[in-house]
Amino acid sequence: MHSQAFDHSALLYQSEREYVDSVVPFVCDGLDREQPVMVGVPENKLVPLRDALGDAVAHVAMADITELGRNPGRILATQLAFVERHPDRHVRIVAELAWTGRSASEYLACMHHEALANIAFADAEVTSLCPYDASGLDESVLADVRLTHPQIWTGGSRTHCPEFAVDAALDQCNQPLATNPAAVTHTVEHPAGLAGARKCGERYGRLLGMSADRVADLLLVATELATNSLDHAGGACRMAFWYEGGYVVCEARDMGHWMDPLAGRRPPVRGGAGPYGLFVVNAIADLLRTYTTSAGTTVQAYLRLDDSSEAAS
Numbered sequence: 001m002h003s004q005a006f007d008h009s010a011l012l013y014q015s016e017r018e019y020v021d022s023v024v025p026f027v028c029d030g031l032d033r034e035q036p037v038m039v040g041v042p043e044n045k046l047v048p049l050r051d052a053l054g055d056a057v058a059h060v061a062m063a064d065i066t067e068l069g070r071n072p073g074r075i076l077a078t079q080l081a082f083v084e085r086h087p088d089r090h091v092r093i094v095a096e097l098a099w100t101g102r103s104a105s106e107y108l109a110c111m112h113h114e115a116l117a118n119i120a121f122a123d124a125e126v127t128s129l130c131p132y133d134a135s136g137l138d139e140s141v142l143a144d145v146r147l148t149h150p151q152i153w154t155g156g157s158r159t160h161c162p163e164f165a166v167d168a169a170l171d172q173c174n175q176p177l178a179t180n181p182a183a184v185t186h187t188v189e190h191p192a193g194l195a196g197a198r199k200c201g202e203r204y205g206r207l208l209g210m211s212a213d214r215v216a217d218l219l220l221v222a223t224e225l226a227t228n229s230l231d232h233a234g235g236a237c238r239m240a241f242w243y244e245g246g247y248v249v250c251e252a253r254d255m256g257h258w259m260d261p262l263a264g265r266r267p268p269v270r271g272g273a274g275p276y277g278l279f280v281v282n283a284i285a286d287l288l289r290t291y292t293t294s295a296g297t298t299v300q301a302y303l304r305l306d307d308s309s310e311a312a313s
Contacts (some may be wrong), residue, residue: 030092114148
């Protein structure tokens with residue numbers, strides 16, 4: 001007998017007690033059913049969950065989502081890979097993407113992930129619970145939660161969400177992206193022009209004081225974005241680099257149109273030939289924003305100017 005399709009619920013909690021009392025039974029029920037369980041939540045939430053789970057925690061894949069999901073665009077690949085590692089098994093996932101302190105752009109990227117999860121797991125045997133702190137998050141964020149989740153848990157009971165509308169959520173996420181008039185730009189018209197784009201990005205990154213490792217990340221991102229445009233857009237790619245609030249932004253604009261909403265979010269297939277350029281960009285960038293229409297596509301990758309946590313590791 002085939003299990004039900006993707007079960008996608010949001011948990012709107014008001015306190016740590018409610019959080020633990022809701023998430024732990026969800027995890028334990030999965031373990032009792034011999035279902036693989038993956039939990040990705042902020043580090044400060046991992047501690048009470050581990051304490052409450054006791055010895056059972058050894059059977060749960062747990063991760064600090066503030067690192068794993070710093071760029072929400074990379075979360076889906078991790079979840080898909082976890083599901084693929086357990087073929088013919090029903091899988092449970094807990095993922096808390098949004099936390100107080102995320103930027104407006106990051107919240108939008110979280111919403112984008114939640115909307116796409118409904119597409120990526122549409123026919124998968126996956127039960128997913130997505131906690132949201134209703135006491136700390138802005139009401140606009142909670143409204144977006146209702147657009148992307150067909151079921152909502154509040155006060156210990158689960159109800160159908162009438163606001164659920166994946167297409168509306170995706171439209172809301174597909175917003176025009178403003179460029180910076182002070183940006184350093186370079187147009188790539190053919191593969192030989194990639195060297196010029198890389199040199200442009202390297203000079204700009206070093207001018208801002210990026211570490212050698214971060215400059216290397218920036219150049220890889222620029223190369224992959226420009227190559228993706230040349231391979232799929234059928235025309236020139238305008239690259240731009242600028243500084244914004246602690247990040248270097250690398251932008252690619254072309255005349256192509258993204259037809260695959262999951263581009264760059266699937267894990268590489270073993271032995272597959274790709275393309276995986278956008279997957280690489282998502283893996284490196286701290287945030288990825290996209291806007292695509294029939295008239296063209298804009299992609300903006302944000303990289304921290306310097307990541308001291310990575311430098312120290």
